Amino acid sequence: MKAAISKTYGGPEVVTLGTLARPEPRKGELLVRVAAAGVTTADWRLRAAAFPGAISAVAGRLMFGICAPRNPVLGSDFAGRVEALGPGVTGFALGERVFGFRFGGAHAEFMTVKAAGAVTKTPDGLTDAQAAALPFGGLCALEFLDRFAQLKPGERVLVVGASGGVGAYAVQVARALGAIVTGVASGESLPFVESLGADHVVDYRQTDPAKLTGPYDVVFDTVGALDYTRAAPMLAKGGRFVPLNFGLGDVWKGRKARRNGHAQILKVNGDTKEGLDRLVELIAAGQLRPVIDTVYPFDEIRAAHAKVETRRRKGAIVLEIGATATGG
Numbered sequence: 001m002k003a004a005i006s007k008t009y010g011g012p013e014v015v016t017l018g019t020l021a022r023p024e025p026r027k028g029e030l031l032v033r034v035a036a037a038g039v040t041t042a043d044w045r046l047r048a049a050a051f052p053g054a055i056s057a058v059a060g061r062l063m064f065g066i067c068a069p070r071n072p073v074l075g076s077d078f079a080g081r082v083e084a085l086g087p088g089v090t091g092f093a094l095g096e097r098v099f100g101f102r103f104g105g106a107h108a109e110f111m112t113v114k115a116a117g118a119v120t121k122t123p124d125g126l127t128d129a130q131a132a133a134l135p136f137g138g139l140c141a142l143e144f145l146d147r148f149a150q151l152k153p154g155e156r157v158l159v160v161g162a163s164g165g166v167g168a169y170a171v172q173v174a175r176a177l178g179a180i181v182t183g184v185a186s187g188e189s190l191p192f193v194e195s196l197g198a199d200h201v202v203d204y205r206q207t208d209p210a211k212l213t214g215p216y217d218v219v220f221d222t223v224g225a226l227d228y229t230r231a232a233p234m235l236a237k238g239g240r241f242v243p244l245n246f247g248l249g250d251v252w253k254g255r256k257a258r259r260n261g262h263a264q265i266l267k268v269n270g271d272t273k274e275g276l277d278r279l280v281e282l283i284a285a286g287q288l289r290p291v292i293d294t295v296y297p298f299d300e301i302r303a304a305h306a307k308v309e310t311r312r313r314k315g316a317i318v319l320e321i322g323a324t325a326t327g328g
C-alpha cells in the first residue's frame, strides 16, 4: 500500500511517499481503507520533534522515538470504509463508512483501528474530508471545555487561537454548551471566527490577549499566548484557566490559582467513541460543522505539513488519500 513515511525528524521534506505492507486486522480490530486523513499540529510536532511545553526534547524522543518517529507513518484523524474485520469484531459491517482517531497510521491507504476505540460510523451528509476534519479539534474542544472545564450555560469563555485546528471547534462547542464566547485570532480571521458563532472577537495584533479584562469564567488558550499569571486578572471568581500547551514550570502555578479561588487545568485529552458520537449529535443538531482550511492530494503531503507548521489556518488540513465519498 502507498504510505507517507518519516524515517527521521525534520522539516516537511523528510516525509516521503513509499510502499509498505498492508496491515492485517488482529482480534478486535477493523482494517480501514483510508479515504481522507487530517494533518494536525500533533503530526507536525511528531515529524519535527517539536515537542511542546511539558514534554522536553529529551522526554519527547524517549516517548516517541530517539532519532525518528517510532511509528514512521503519522496521521491520526481518518475517514474511509471498513475493508476487513478482525476476529471478534461486532457492530461494524464490511464497506461501512467510518471515521475516527488513532494515534498514528492514518497517512496510508490502509490502517487498523480497535473497533472498541475512537471509531464510529460516518453520518450521511458528511463527506470523508469533512469527517476527517473533525476528531483532533472536535474531541479536544469537547474534552477540555465540557469534561475538564465543565463549562456551563451562560458562562463567559475566552478562546485564544479561535480560528485554528482546535479553536475553530472550541468556539462552536462552547456555543453549543450555552456559553458566551470571545474568540482571539488575527484581524483577517475574525469574520471567520464570528461565522463560527463567537459573540465577541479580538485581534491579537491590535490587543495583547493578556491585556483583556474579561471577566471570563474559562480562558481556553490553544496557542500558548498566556500562562496562569497573565490570565489571572481576567478570570472571574471560580474561573478556570485551561492551556493546551504548558511546561513543568506551570505546575506550581496551580497552587497560586487555588489560593486566588481559581483553577488551572493541565490535562491531555483522551479520544473515545463516545466523544465522536457526541460530535455527530452536535452536527445533527446543527450546533457543529466540520471546518476545513485546505484539502491536499496525498502526493502533496509535504505542502500540507508546511501549512500546518505556519500556525495560520482556519480549521483542519485534510489529505485526500483514496476514493472519497461525498456524503449522502
Ligand SMILES: NC(=O)c1ccc[n+]([C@@H]2O[C@H](COP(=O)([O-])OP(=O)(O)OC[C@H]3O[C@@H](n4cnc5c(N)ncnc54)[C@H](OP(=O)(O)O)[C@@H]3O)[C@@H](O)[C@H]2O)c1
Binding pocket: 040, 041, 042, 045, 052, 140, 160, 161, 162, 163, 164, 165, 166, 167, 184, 185, 186, 187, 188, 189, 204, 209, 222, 223, 225, 244, 245, 267, 268, 269, 308, 310, 311, 312, 313, 314
Ligand atoms: N493537551 C492536549 O491534550 C492537546 C490536544 C490537542 C492539541 N494540543 C495542542 O494544542 C495546540 C493547538 O493546536 P491547533 O492545531 O489548534 O494550533 P493551530 O491551528 O496552529 O492554531 C493556530 C491559531 O492560533 C492563532 N494564533 C497564532 N498566533 C497567535 C497569538 N500570538 N495569539 C493568539 N492567537 C494566535 C491563529 O490565528 P490566525 O491564523 O488568525 O493568526 C489560529 O487561530 C497545539 O500546540 C497542540 O499541540 C494539546
